[in-house]
Amino acid sequence: MADDRKLDGTTLDSLYGVIESRRGSDPTTSHTSKLFHRGTAKIAQKLGEEAVEAVIEAMRGDNAALVAESSDLLYHLLVLWADRGVRPEEVWAALKAREGISGIAEKAARKGR
Numbered sequence: 001m002a003d004d005r006k007l008d009g010t011t012l013d014s015l016y017g018v019i020e021s022r023r024g025s026d027p028t029t030s031h032t033s034k035l036f037h038r039g040t041a042k043i044a045q046k047l048g049e050e051a052v053e054a055v056i057e058a059m060r061g062d063n064a065a066l067v068a069e070s071s072d073l074l075y076h077l078l079v080l081w082a083d084r085g086v087r088p089e090e091v092w093a094a095l096k097a098r099e100g101i102s103g104i105a106e107k108a109a110r111k112g113r
């Protein structure tokens, strides 16, 4: 059976491509275009709201709702990246650079600086 648990950016990369393609689209027919028109502060606010909703579903123990809210959260995060001109590969590279470095060790090194 294929292992579909591995982390790869393919789905997020392709969603980012769709989001980028919505620049200049009609905001009455594209939710992404509507968000771009509303600006960074509104997109950031939506991201925060989706994060809170994901937290609420996790605390309620509703995993199906957590999956749905996580999808909303990731979509709005990608819209924020696109709005700010951040490319997914920059984030993938930052994550890659952390591979094999424990968060505990990284925090201890930061405190020592």
Ligand SMILES: N=c1c2ncn([C@@H]3O[C@H](COP(=O)(O)OP(=O)(O)OP(=O)(O)O)[C@@H](O)[C@H]3O)c2ncn1[C@@H]1O[C@H](COP(=O)(O)O)[C@@H](O)[C@H]1O
Binding pocket: 015, 018, 019, 022, 029, 030, 031, 032, 033, 046, 071, 072, 075
């Ligand atoms: N993944 C998503 C996605 N996730 C959530 N949403 C929308 O995000 C909205 C969140 O609902 P809210 O009521 O909170 O948002 P809102 O209507 O702006 O509300 P207010 O800010 O006014 O309170 C809903 O309309 C969802 O449909 C998404 N809209 C689009 N996508 C993806 O983006 C692609 C392009 O979408 P369009 O730009 O709409 O063509 C789609 O094909 C999808 O793949």
